[in-house]
Amino acid sequence: MSASSTPPPELEVEPPVAAEMFGDRIEVARAFTLDLAQRGEELGLIGPLELPRLWTRHILNCAVVAPLVMPGRVGDIGSGAGLPGLVLAIARPDVEFVLIEPMERRVAWLDEQRSLLSLENVTVLRGRAEDVRGTVDLDQVTARAVSAFSKLIPLAAPLLPRGGELVLMKGAAAANEIAAADKAIKKYRLSDVEIVELGGSQGIDLTRVIRARVR
Numbered sequence: 001m002s003a004s005s006t007p008p009p010e011l012e013v014e015p016p017v018a019a020e021m022f023g024d025r026i027e028v029a030r031a032f033t034l035d036l037a038q039r040g041e042e043l044g045l046i047g048p049l050e051l052p053r054l055w056t057r058h059i060l061n062c063a064v065v066a067p068l069v070m071p072g073r074v075g076d077i078g079s080g081a082g083l084p085g086l087v088l089a090i091a092r093p094d095v096e097f098v099l100i101e102p103m104e105r106r107v108a109w110l111d112e113q114r115s116l117l118s119l120e121n122v123t124v125l126r127g128r129a130e131d132v133r134g135t136v137d138l139d140q141v142t143a144r145a146v147s148a149f150s151k152l153i154p155l156a157a158p159l160l161p162r163g164g165e166l167v168l169m170k171g172a173a174a175a176n177e178i179a180a181a182d183k184a185i186k187k188y189r190l191s192d193v194e195i196v197e198l199g200g201s202q203g204i205d206l207t208r209v210i211r212a213r214v215r
Contacts, residue, residue, distance in 0.1 A: 010051045011037045017202050018055060021063045021091070028090045028117050033059050035113070036081060043109055045081035056204045061169075062087035062144065064199040064207050068167050069095055072139030075159055077129045078146040080106055084169060086113055088142070089122045098136055099124045129155040137161075144169040149210055150181035157188040157214055166190070166212045174208045189215040 014030070022029045037054055040046035050058065062084035069092050076085030079099035089097040099122060101107050107126045114122045125132050141156040141164070149168065156166055170177060174195045178185075185193060193212040200206050 005034070007034055008037055008051055012052050012055045014055055015060065015204065017204065018060060018063075021060060021066075021202070025090050025093065028119075029059065029063070029087070032082070032086060032090060032113060032117060035116070040081060043105060045106065045109060058083055059087055060202075060204045061199065061207050063091050064202065064204065065142070065167065065169065065209060066091040068196065068198075068209060068211065069142075070140055070165070071095055073098060073137060074140045074142060074167075075100055075132075075136065075138040075156075077141060077143040077152070077156060078102075079110055079124075082110055082113060084142055084144050086110065086117075086119070086122070089119050090117065093119075093121055095121060097122050098132075098138065100127060100129055100132055102126065102128045102131075129159060133158050138164065140165045140167055142167045142169065148180070149174075149177035150184045153181060153184040153188050153190065157190065160214045162214055164214045166210065166214075168210045170195075170208045170210050172208070174210055178210060185212070191215045 019026045037051055041048050065084060066088055069088060073096040075098045077100050079085040079101040085097050085099040099110050107124055110124045138159050141159050143152060152168055178193060190212040196209045196211055198207040
């Protein structure tokens with residue numbers, strides 16, 4: 001059952017830019033954020049210190065990636081709380097999202113949110129990336145806070161066809177991760193590897209994305 005409509009007092013006030021980023025989907029984003037704020041710690045989805053920065057550090061940090069998402073089908077590896085998969089599905093109802101998550105309680109949360117928020121563009125698969133290889137057709141793969149780039153490449157690249165794209169959310173060490181992944185980049189035939197920085201001009205935490213294409 002969904003949480004009540006009363007936000008926890010420590011929940012960060014919604015930044016004005018949120019309505020700009022989500023447009024006519026802002027009410028759906030608010031419902032998801034409120035439910036995550038009220039039940040996320042109890043369900044082991046977010047830490048106890050995340051509520052005062054839930055919008056800026058998590059919700060908008062993911063939503064800012066929405067313009068990089070191509071029409072088609074996007075896989076989100078290790079979806080967890082739905083970051084970025086559910087957030088992107090809210091922001092981009094024109095795109096199909098496949099949320100890939102191995103932990104049963106997180107799969108239950110993702111399925112529940114898909115139903116509560118009427119996200120018809122979301123499919124939830126229980127399993128690891130290796131488990132779903134060859135069972136789903138994807139055009140892009142994303143992930144957030146899952147693993148180093150060098151370890152993500154063997155998980156994500158085989159899910160994509162030639163021309164498919166990785167859109168992986170990373171931290172300040174993104175450039176170092178690319179340098180450390182040189183062997184994997186060559187082995188899995190990635191090209192056009194670049195770092196895209198988003199959000200700085202919108203007054204939210206800088207989001208770094210490693211983008212690469214499968215040759």
